[in-house]
Amino acid sequence: MMGIVTSTSYLAVFSAGTLVGITSTLTLLKFLPRIRKKGYKQWEKGQEEKFEFEPISANDEYRLILAVRNDLKMQKGKIAAQCGHASVAAYAKVLHERPDLLPLWYRQGGTKIAVKIDSEAELFKLVEEAKKLDVLTSVVRDAGQTQVAPGTRTVIAVGPAPKSILDKITGNLKLL
Structure with missing residues (x-):
């Protein structure tokens, strides 16, 4: 007799738990779209892929x-991979050190321009020139697992900053 009472208790607890679980799931599914929309009213479908380009003047465009x-x-x-690393490093640095620049750069399209330099010495020269003009830089050092030796400085990100200032630092460099 005791086995029947025990098994009926388990059955009652299992049934109650199942009923609560189903009710909670249905309630959550019903109200979840409303909860999501409250926090993201400003986003429309596809907007996260769209850049709003608002140039003030060609020399003031942030790049x-x-x-x-x-x-x-x-x-x-x-x-391409090294430029990706440099872009992410620059974003992280500007987010931490100069967050006021991010909306200016992003609103104007988040422009990124790749140029060539001929040596590590030229890379260091860019770092010095940027410091003089109070422009952020991020230097990428490779892990050395593929084409270059570990620790090799491969790319420098300069900016984001207005084109008029960047031209003083990198204006003489040729496009990649």
């Missing part, structure tokens, strides 16, 4: 310059 060392003879895919 990020990615200067790639040409002497390393990296393949295209390697260059």
Whole structure:
């Protein structure tokens, strides 16, 4: 007799738990779309892929310059990966040190321009020139798992900053 009472208790607890679970799930599914919309009213479908371009003047457009060392003879895919690392590093640095620049850069399209430099010495020269003009820089050092030695400086990100200032630092460099 005791086995029947015990098994009926388990059955009652299991049934109550199942009923609560189903009710909670249905309630959550019913109200979840409303909860999501409250926090994201400003976003429309596809807006996260769209950049709003609002140039003030051509010289005041904010840009990020990615200067790639040409002497390393990296393949295209390697260059693309290193430029990606530099862009992310620059974003993180500006977010931490100069967050006021982010909306200016982003509103104008988040422009990134890749140029060539011929040596590590030229990379260091860009760092010094940028410091003089109070422009942020981020230097990428490779892990050395593929084409270059570990610790090799491959790319420098300069900016984001207005084109008029960046031209003083990188205006003489050729596009990649």
